[in-house]
Amino acid sequence: MKKLRIAVIPGDGIGKEVIPEGIQALEVAGRKHSVEFEWTYFDWSCETYHQTGRMMPEDGIEQLRQFDAIYLGAVGFPGVPDHISLWGLLLPIRRAFDQYVNLRPVRLFDGVPCPLAGKQPGDIDFYVVRENVEGEYSSIGGIQYEGTEHEVVCQQSLFTRRGTDRILKYAFDLAQSREAKHLSSATKSNGIYHSMPYWDNRVLEMAKHYPEVKVDHFHIDILTANFVRMPEHFDVVVGSNLFGDILSDLGPACTGTIAIAPSANINPEKTYPSMFEPVHGSAPDIAGQNIANPLGTIWAGAMMMQHLGFPAVHDALMQAMETVLKEKQHLTRDMGGVASTQELGAALIRHI
Amino acid sequence: MKKLRIAVIPGDGIGKEVIPEGIQALEVAGRKHSVEFEWTYFDWSCETYHQTGRMMPEDGIEQLRQFDAIYLGAVGFPGVPDHISLWGLLLPIRRAFDQYVNLRPVRLFDGVPCPLAGKQPGDIDFYVVRENVEGEYSSIGGIQYEGTEHEVVCQQSLFTRRGTDRILKYAFDLAQSREAKHLSSATKSNGIYHSMPYWDNRVLEMAKHYPEVKVDHFHIDILTANFVRMPEHFDVVVGSNLFGDILSDLGPACTGTIAIAPSANINPEKTYPSMFEPVHGSAPDIAGQNIANPLGTIWAGAMMMQHLGFPAVHDALMQAMETVLKEKQHLTRDMGGVASTQELGAALIRHI
Numbered sequence: 001m002k003k004l005r006i007a008v009i010p011g012d013g014i015g016k017e018v019i020p021e022g023i024q025a026l027e028v029a030g031r032k033h034s035v036e037f038e039w040t041y042f043d044w045s046c047e048t049y050h051q052t053g054r055m056m057p058e059d060g061i062e063q064l065r066q067f068d069a070i071y072l073g074a075v076g077f078p079g080v081p082d083h084i085s086l087w088g089l090l091l092p093i094r095r096a097f098d099q100y101v102n103l104r105p106v107r108l109f110d111g112v113p114c115p116l117a118g119k120q121p122g123d124i125d126f127y128v129v130r131e132n133v134e135g136e137y138s139s140i141g142g143i144q145y146e147g148t149e150h151e152v153v154c155q156q157s158l159f160t161r162r163g164t165d166r167i168l169k170y171a172f173d174l175a176q177s178r179e180a181k182h183l184s185s186a187t188k189s190n191g192i193y194h195s196m197p198y199w200d201n202r203v204l205e206m207a208k209h210y211p212e213v214k215v216d217h218f219h220i221d222i223l224t225a226n227f228v229r230m231p232e233h234f235d236v237v238v239g240s241n242l243f244g245d246i247l248s249d250l251g252p253a254c255t256g257t258i259a260i261a262p263s264a265n266i267n268p269e270k271t272y273p274s275m276f277e278p279v280h281g282s283a284p285d286i287a288g289q290n291i292a293n294p295l296g297t298i299w300a301g302a303m304m305m306q307h308l309g310f311p312a313v314h315d316a317l318m319q320a321m322e323t324v325l326k327e328k329q330h331l332t333r334d335m336g337g338v339a340s341t342q343e344l345g346a347a348l349i350r351h352i
Numbered sequence: 353m354k355k356l357r358i359a360v361i362p363g364d365g366i367g368k369e370v371i372p373e374g375i376q377a378l379e380v381a382g383r384k385h386s387v388e389f390e391w392t393y394f395d396w397s398c399e400t401y402h403q404t405g406r407m408m409p410e411d412g413i414e415q416l417r418q419f420d421a422i423y424l425g426a427v428g429f430p431g432v433p434d435h436i437s438l439w440g441l442l443l444p445i446r447r448a449f450d451q452y453v454n455l456r457p458v459r460l461f462d463g464v465p466c467p468l469a470g471k472q473p474g475d476i477d478f479y480v481v482r483e484n485v486e487g488e489y490s491s492i493g494g495i496q497y498e499g500t501e502h503e504v505v506c507q508q509s510l511f512t513r514r515g516t517d518r519i520l521k522y523a524f525d526l527a528q529s530r531e532a533k534h535l536s537s538a539t540k541s542n543g544i545y546h547s548m549p550y551w552d553n554r555v556l557e558m559a560k561h562y563p564e565v566k567v568d569h570f571h572i573d574i575l576t577a578n579f580v581r582m583p584e585h586f587d588v589v590v591g592s593n594l595f596g597d598i599l600s601d602l603g604p605a606c607t608g609t610i611a612i613a614p615s616a617n618i619n620p621e622k623t624y625p626s627m628f629e630p631v632h633g634s635a636p637d638i639a640g641q642n643i644a645n646p647l648g649t650i651w652a653g654a655m656m657m658q659h660l661g662f663p664a665v666h667d668a669l670m671q672a673m674e675t676v677l678k679e680k681q682h683l684t685r686d687m688g689g690v691a692s693t694q695e696l697g698a699a700l701i702r703h704i
């Protein structure tokens with residue numbers, strides 16, 4: 001029996017409702033494959049912020065360092081400005097643990113109503129590989145002439161050779177391992193003068209090492225249009241922190257619901273714990289109603305097991321998810337059903 | 353007879369194919385309403401760049417200054433890096449003439465097959481108001497340790513109080529003038545630390561002057577998802593240069609084709625000429641085949657007439673466009689038809 005030590009941060013809003021479902025599903029799937037879990041809970045959230053003035057304690061990162069992985073619900077709630085809550089918890093974790101890969105699968109499942117006309121399950125099946133620690137998400141900058149009509153706000157983006165090349169390498173490796181061997185790069189080198197032409201050059205450079213991988217480049221504007229027009233075109237899509245963020249919400253929306261989409265914040269070298277969370281946020285508008293879809297969190301749990309070296313647990317969870325979706329009996333509201341969070345979670349577990 | 357002096361820059365690729373259709377349609381519609389045109393052609397393009405090393409002559413801006421408006425096809429072609437071609441022509445014009453509003457309507461027309469399941473004409477009908485001269489489109493920045501593995505690329509975004517407030521004011525005024533009086537602001541204040549929280553604050557500040565306008569805020573990631581999930585939610589969407597760029601490609605894609613979408617680069621004070629162009633680019637992949645859709649250019653022409661104070665010409669063109677789409681007899685390939693660029697242009701003219 002292998003025991004995994006997982007740090008759990010349910011966070012805010014529906015984060016607290018979906019994490020228990022993820023944990024139960026992992027428990028059940030784990031038991032079938034001789035994996036045990038030790039869950040350690042951290043109540044870090046906007047509530048903590050109201051009490052302590054911090055999203056996590058000063059030694060928060062240290063506390064997390066010893067775990068095999070981090071399982072996170074969602075962070076952010078009205079009353080705490082978003083840039084405070086996120087720069088106080090999610091973003092520092094991604095950086096401290098060098099989780100420079102954000103891997104986000106996009107797949108159209110049988111059973112989920114698709115907003116795009118005429119698409120069949122299987123038509124949409126690709127990965128967004130998002131750079132996760134640098135780029136446009138930057139706290140460098142500031143404001144001058146503050147409070148006057150002459151205010152100027154500077155916001156720096158930062159791209160490094162190391163940061164760019166390592167995410168491109170990950171994306172090319174992934175593309176190389178897939179049948180279609182096709183990589184699409186998100187850029188905006190016609191409008192953003194320094195960083196994006198640099199990105200393009202690094203893609204061309206990296207491509208030389210992967211002669212088998214077909215590469216194409218799209219400006220982010222037309223790329224979002226193409227997600228709607230021809231999602232079947234895509235296999236692996238690589239983008240900067242911001243572009244990857246956008247594409248990994250839009251992609252899942254094109255498959256019916258962003259609520260099933262998972263987000264794996266990966267440190268590929270396994271020097272530090274990786275973090276697994278749903279793509280969706282804390283959704284204050286539906287929090288407390290027990291209608292949140294737990295599948296994004298469960299899928300994130302499956303990716304955690306894959307990352308930690310238990311593909312059988314991953315596969316068991318994914319099969320249960322496919323079955324419960326196909327059945328259509330226990331779908332939550334976002335997928336056109338009436339099931340509660342727990343009902344969907346329980347139905348999935350019956351299929352493990 | 354009023355005579356309008358228009359500078360015409362067909363540019364590259366399909367720009368050269370769609371501009372003649374726009375001009376013919378304007379000529380015909382103008383004649384019916386006592387408007388005459390004097391077209392002055394500028395062959396500035398990537399071809400010029402190859403010959404002269406410049407996208408436009410040194411005094412290009414001066415040459416354009418005297419015109420009532422600028423009518424542009426598209427710029428950019430393989431062989432000239434995008435950041436060279438765009439920063440050598442389109443972007444400097446937007447800035448020199450303080451065309452700080454980029455107004456881009458998004459509408460689902462009867463006759464155009466919609467990629468979103470179950471949407472009817474009329475369901476999608478909103479405006480993207482894009483900040484057009486500052487923000488993320490910035491040439492400030494550079495590269496250090498160039499050519500080494502330690503390369504660092506800095507890319508500055510710049511937001512000013514003046515630049516932010518004036519685009520917000522334009523967007524609020526537009527929302528106020530519409531039936532729904534509903535403004536959605538595109539932000540990413542959870543990830544982008546300085547500029548986006550600033551943007552949010554200015555929106556809140558401006559909203560105080562428009563008590564009748566309902567305001568909501570969406571992070572750009574979920575906003576793109578919502579364009580697919582519930583496009584009928586939107587009335588006026590305001591965004592920074594980059595976010596507006598993305599949303600005004602994605603929006604039209606959700607209505608069936610980006611090729612009908614127009615882009616009005618407006619200097620509202622009319623101190624300088626405004627510029628009208630289709631949203632689509634030069635499309636090297638289909639250039640020279642006579643299959644480009646001229647409707648984006650024609651709609652841009654209609655917006656030009658509106659701006660110049662000839663709403664009757666605008667309306668005549670829009671009615672002709674609606675009719676030719678509804679008929680479905682002369683649609684180009686992007687809309688599921690087989691008509692050539694000229695056939696669609698000619699069919700539209702018959703309805704003016």
Ligand SMILES: CC(C)[C@H](C(=O)O)[C@@H](O)C(=O)O
Nearest residue numbers: 190191221438597615631633
């Ligand atoms: C060509 C490019 C620089 C331009 C932009 O991003 O502004 C285009 O995409 C547009 O939307 O007009």
Ligand SMILES: CC(C)[C@H](C(=O)O)[C@@H](O)C(=O)O
Nearest residue numbers: 086245263279281542543573
């Ligand atoms: C909450 C926010 C900062 C975060 C991000 O943009 O990275 C979220 O949207 C995500 O995609 O994980």
